[in-house]
Amino acid sequence: MSTDERIDYTLKINGKPYKVENAFYSENLLHVLRYRLGLTGTKYGCEHGQCGACTVHIDGKAVCSCMELAACAVGCEITTIEGYNNQDGTLNRLQESFVKHAALQCGYCTPGFIMSAAKFIEENPNCTEDQVREGMDGNLCRCTGYNRIIEAIKEAAEVRK
Amino acid sequence: MTSSQTTDPNVTGIGTSRQRPDAVAKARGEFEYATDLLEKDMLWGATRRSPHPYARIKKVNLNRAKEMPGVHAVLGAWDVPDNRFGAINNDQPVLVDDYARYVGEPIAIVAAEDPELARRAANAIEIEYEPLVPIIDPLDALAKGKIHRHVKYSFGDPTVVGEIQVEGEYFTARQDHSFMAPDAGMARPDGHGGVEIIGATQWVHADRFQIAASLGLPEEKVLVVNSGVGGAFGGRVSMTWQIHGALLAMHTNRPVKFLYSRKEAFHARYHRHPSRIWIRHHATKEGKLLKVEAKVLYEGGPYSHTSAAGIGNGCTLIQGPYNIPNADIEGWAVATNNGMCGPLRGFGVLQGVFACESNLDKLARKLNMDPAKLRAVNAIKRGDQWIFRQIQDRPTPVQEIIEKCSAMPLPPDLPSDEGKIHPVHLPGGIASPTGKKYIKRGIGFTSAVKNVCLSEGAPVNATAMITLRDGAAVIECAAAEVGQGFVTIACQIVQTVLGISEVRIERVDTSMPAAATTDGSQQTVTSGTAVQVAAQTLKERFLKFVAREHNLDVNTLDMKDNFVIDKTGKKFTSIAEAGMGLIFRATEKFSQRNTRPIDDMESNDPVHVTLGFSANRCVVDVDTELGLVKVVQMDVVQDVGRVVNPVQAHGQIEGGAVQGMGLGLMEHLKAEDGHLLNPDWRGYHIPTIVDAPTINSEFVSYPEPGYHFGWKGIAELPHVQAPASVLAALRNATGLELPMAPATPEYVANVLDDNEAMAMNVASGDKKRGPWKVPPPPPQTGPWVSDA
Ligand code: FES
Ligand code: FES
Numbered sequence: 001m002s003t004d005e006r007i008d009y010t011l012k013i014n015g016k017p018y019k020v021e022n023a024f025y026s027e028n029l030l031h032v033l034r035y036r037l038g039l040t041g042t043k044y045g046c047e048h049g050q051c052g053a054c055t056v057h058i059d060g061k062a063v064c065s066c067m068e069l070a071a072c073a074v075g076c077e078i079t080t081i082e083g084y085n086n087q088d089g090t091l092n093r094l095q096e097s098f099v100k101h102a103a104l105q106c107g108y109c110t111p112g113f114i115m116s117a118a119k120f121i122e123e124n125p126n127c128t129e130d131q132v133r134e135g136m137d138g139n140l141c142r143c144t145g146y147n148r149i150i151e152a153i154k155e156a157a158e159v160r161k
Numbered sequence: 162m163t164s165s166q167t168t169d170p171n172v173t174g175i176g177t178s179r180q181r182p183d184a185v186a187k188a189r190g191e192f193e194y195a196t197d198l199l200e201k202d203m204l205w206g207a208t209r210r211s212p213h214p215y216a217r218i219k220k221v222n223l224n225r226a227k228e229m230p231g232v233h234a235v236l237g238a239w240d241v242p243d244n245r246f247g248a249i250n251n252d253q254p255v256l257v258d259d260y261a262r263y264v265g266e267p268i269a270i271v272a273a274e275d276p277e278l279a280r281r282a283a284n285a286i287e288i289e290y291e292p293l294v295p296i297i298d299p300l301d302a303l304a305k306g307k308i309h310r311h312v313k314y315s316f317g318d319p320t321v322v323g324e325i326q327v328e329g330e331y332f333t334a335r336q337d338h339s340f341m342a343p344d345a346g347m348a349r350p351d352g353h354g355g356v357e358i359i360g361a362t363q364w365v366h367a368d369r370f371q372i373a374a375s376l377g378l379p380e381e382k383v384l385v386v387n388s389g390v391g392g393a394f395g396g397r398v399s400m401t402w403q404i405h406g407a408l409l410a411m412h413t414n415r416p417v418k419f420l421y422s423r424k425e426a427f428h429a430r431y432h433r434h435p436s437r438i439w440i441r442h443h444a445t446k447e448g449k450l451l452k453v454e455a456k457v458l459y460e461g462g463p464y465s466h467t468s469a470a471g472i473g474n475g476c477t478l479i480q481g482p483y484n485i486p487n488a489d490i491e492g493w494a495v496a497t498n499n500g501m502c503g504p505l506r507g508f509g510v511l512q513g514v515f516a517c518e519s520n521l522d523k524l525a526r527k528l529n530m531d532p533a534k535l536r537a538v539n540a541i542k543r544g545d546q547w548i549f550r551q552i553q554d555r556p557t558p559v560q561e562i563i564e565k566c567s568a569m570p571l572p573p574d575l576p577s578d579e580g581k582i583h584p585v586h587l588p589g590g591i592a593s594p595t596g597k598k599y600i601k602r603g604i605g606f607t608s609a610v611k612n613v614c615l616s617e618g619a620p621v622n623a624t625a626m627i628t629l630r631d632g633a634a635v636i637e638c639a640a641a642e643v644g645q646g647f648v649t650i651a652c653q654i655v656q657t658v659l660g661i662s663e664v665r666i667e668r669v670d671t672s673m674p675a676a677a678t679t680d681g682s683q684q685t686v687t688s689g690t691a692v693q694v695a696a697q698t699l700k701e702r703f704l705k706f707v708a709r710e711h712n713l714d715v716n717t718l719d720m721k722d723n724f725v726i727d728k729t730g731k732k733f734t735s736i737a738e739a740g741m742g743l744i745f746r747a748t749e750k751f752s753q754r755n756t757r758p759i760d761d762m763e764s765n766d767p768v769h770v771t772l773g774f775s776a777n778r779c780v781v782d783v784d785t786e787l788g789l790v791k792v793v794q795m796d797v798v799q800d801v802g803r804v805v806n807p808v809q810a811h812g813q814i815e816g817g818a819v820q821g822m823g824l825g826l827m828e829h830l831k832a833e834d835g836h837l838l839n840p841d842w843r844g845y846h847i848p849t850i851v852d853a854p855t856i857n858s859e860f861v862s863y864p865e866p867g868y869h870f871g872w873k874g875i876a877e878l879p880h881v882q883a884p885a886s887v888l889a890a891l892r893n894a895t896g897l898e899l900p901m902a903p904a905t906p907e908y909v910a911n912v913l914d915d916n917e918a919m920a921m922n923v924a925s926g927d928k929k930r931g932p933w934k935v936p937p938p939p940p941q942t943g944p945w946v947s948d949a
Contacts (some may be wrong), residue, residue: 024277027277028753034197041189041697043194043341043342044342044420048423050841051842053341065502072552081190085190090732091185091189096188099168099181101168102181106185106644107391109189111189132586137849141850142339142340142394142820145853146819148812148815150850
């Protein structure tokens with residue numbers, strides 16, 4: 001396909017169909033989510049897969065949406081922070097833990113961290129600090145120095161007896 | 162001080178770890194940042210930038226871009242009513258007209274219906290350049306007299322000679338702010354001949370002044386709004402896209418959005434001044450410091466920006482938090498074509514402290530003295546004189562800080578059984594090729610000083626307005642929230658003063674009176690104090706009203722726990738009811754004490770409003786073959802005055818320490834022939850969750866005089882001293898001199914290999930050892946205009 005080609009397609013995001021019209025084939029999912037569909041909870045940090053601010057779930061996996069061509073995500077189940085959030089406006093356990101431990105300052109990295117950590121703690125209940133460090137290595141934060149993010153994720157991963 | 166390490170939405174007032182007011186929105190991804198702004202009918206902006214570090218512009222032809230479908234405006238330098246702006250001096254073109262002086266300098270701008278179209282149109286602009294030879298070596302710039310500012314002063318008897326002398330030359334690299342949210346925002350016509358700029362900034366009022374001037378509009382025709390700011394760290398002190406956006410919005414009569422790519426942000430913005438400092442300490446055999454001599458060279462960009470303030474900070478606080486009776490100091494900020502330089506957390510001070518602390522390490526080794534002890538022996542005390550002719554007239558717990566930090570518990574050794582070490586603890590991290598037998602542990606100790614507030618005659622003041630109605634207060638104060646937590650503490654201050662729990666702070670824009678810039682760790686002590694004074698005035702007005710209405714003596718009344726109380730603490734009536742539905746309001750301005758430029762010999766004002774102190778002990782594990790480093794732990798003790806929000810204060814220390822560790826180990830924005838070599842996060846690495854050490858922070862807390870609640874600015878110190886501390890630990894582990902930050906693996910490995918050529922491979926500069934010879938500076942300082 002040429003770089004000038006424009007196409008229409010439908011993405012399934014947070015359980016709902018979203019029509020994308022007249023988009024360049026080359027547009028990545030992050031751009032389409034944010035600027036064509038207005039789903040700006042997913043953050044734009046580097047657009048080259050280095051920071052994790054753009055993390056979404058595609059078919060149950062946490063991925064950097066800036067590294068996915070939007071047109072190739074047709075047919076996938078995409079979940080963004082908007083769909084992951086409790087729909088009544090409250091915080092879930094992981095988000096509450098971030099807030100309680102002051103794991104955010106400017107907060108720009110936070111939605112990406114939440115989306116990555118949600119998958120991470122699903123797969124690593126009762127994780128240790130070392131496991132958090134290893135498993136969350138794809139997300140950058142410039143404000144907090146990470147200590148509180150680790151605390152927050154560890155506490156959220158504790159399985160209640 | 163003991164403090165709870167978690168936040169709570171229900172606690173109120175000064176001294177509690179109240180939860181940030183924006184925390185819930187941020188955790189749900191609903192907090193709106195400048196990058197998120199969208200508007201119906203908006204156009205997208207794009208910028209055409211210079212590919213040359215130095216070139217004459219021979220021709221700019223916009224026509225091809227203008228003819229492209231979907232393009233609404235293409236503008237060049239001649240479309241800018243006043244084409245010079247700047248953070249301090251107006252010496253920087255909004256769009257290049259004659260000479261491009263750094264790679265990435267904007268030349269033309271476009272507004273189009275789609276970001277891709279805008280980019281393509283920008284590329285379609287035809288520009289003819291005559292490339293010229295750039296200045297890339299700061300020593301060269303110095304020799305050619307390209308000097309933004311020259312500082313020279315001495316103190317005491319500069320001829321004193323110490324029994325013991327140590328000298329060295331130290332370097333720090335160009336560091337990028339790398340805040341997470343790239344430059345972005347929206348410009349829109351206001352429908353009445355003016356323009357609104359909604360973006361991310363550290364000071365809305367400074368932006369408005371410059372935008373209005375460049376557009377030739379009266380200031381009231383420009384409204385600057387701060388939307389959510391995704392980190393700043395000094396990087397949003399001056400503007401990037403804002404004037405461009407305003408011009409395009411006025412030309413198209415449509416909202417125009419700008420959004421920089423990460424790479425574009427690296428080129429468009431400024432960075433920390435790379436430094437080259439020669440320093441010599443004179444001391445007695447017992448380790449008492451007698452004199453400091455230094456030649457300080459900061460590499461500024463081609464335009465003056467804030468270089469003058471940066472070199473001033475460096476040339477004064479190179480003293481460190483030590484009492485030194487004699488000094489001879491000279492420094493220059495010079496102009497090269499390697500890109501713009503400006504403030505970054507710890508502005509100008511970090512480089513000086515790095516040189517000072519590194520050389521004191523050398524002195525400690527020479528004297529065979531414990532580095533913490535050497536520092537404690539020389540700790541500056543209240544009543545001592547600084548070398549820049551200022552009395553240290555406020556609490557000065559330097560010795561206490563040093564002793565407290567040395568006494569903090571050390572981390573355990575790596576387990577002797579290699580199989581038990583999780584890879585995140587290894588130098589080099591996950592997948593590291595290191596092995597335990599190559600790993601050596603090192604411990605470094607440093608202390609540091611940082612000025613709080615802008616210095617050297619810069620006016621520092623803020624105005625705040627508070628409204629009380631039905632027992633709830635609203636704060637209007639134009640201090641920029643960039644993540645540091647001013648919004649939390651402003652509310653806590655009002656809660657304490659007015660004795661109420663419901664307080665909210667408004668979003669910041671230029672329709673409010675000006676507050677201080679979020680800069681120099683000054684927001685709590687300046688805008689926070691303005692909020693406190695306004696709340697105090699409001700309280701007096703309110704109680705006077707209550708006393709009159711109820712025929713009481715105002716002196717018997719107070720406000721607490723949402724009630725008006727009497728002297729005995731008996732609740733009289735709720736504050737909400739006592740206000741009888743009326744609106745009470747107070748506006749107050751607070752100004753910091755005046756300061757004077759270093760070389761003003763007449764005035765007796767201080768150079769710095771006040772100074773903060775800290776100590777940092779750093780523990781590292783080093784692979785002595787490969788140069789890989791793992792920072793294991795940093796223990797920080799900081800002089801914090803009265804703490805408003807303990808968790809936020811710890812958070813500032815942790816974040817700052819890790820950012821400083823970045824410059825200590827990995828952050829090196831390299832330039833070659835004026836071109837940045839690694840302008841994105843693939844090539845420019847910032848600390849990850851694996852790199853970050855455990856950070857333990859403790860406070861030393863003496864109320865700072867001059868402020869009712871005795872608070873102090875804290876945000877920069879942890880960053881200022883971390884690079885010095887990391888390097889001190891590395892020297893301790895390896896026995897090497899390591900005069901440069903960052904100590905990247907290749908750098909350490911090459912020094913280990915005795916590969917001197919590689920070892921001194923600083924971004925710009927040669928291997929000549931200082932103090933280097935320089936010609937006398939020309940009478941005219943400031944950015945040069947080429948006579949080519
Ligand atoms: S924006 Fe996708 S990884 Fe940074
Ligand atoms: S909180 Fe600012 S980047 Fe993480």
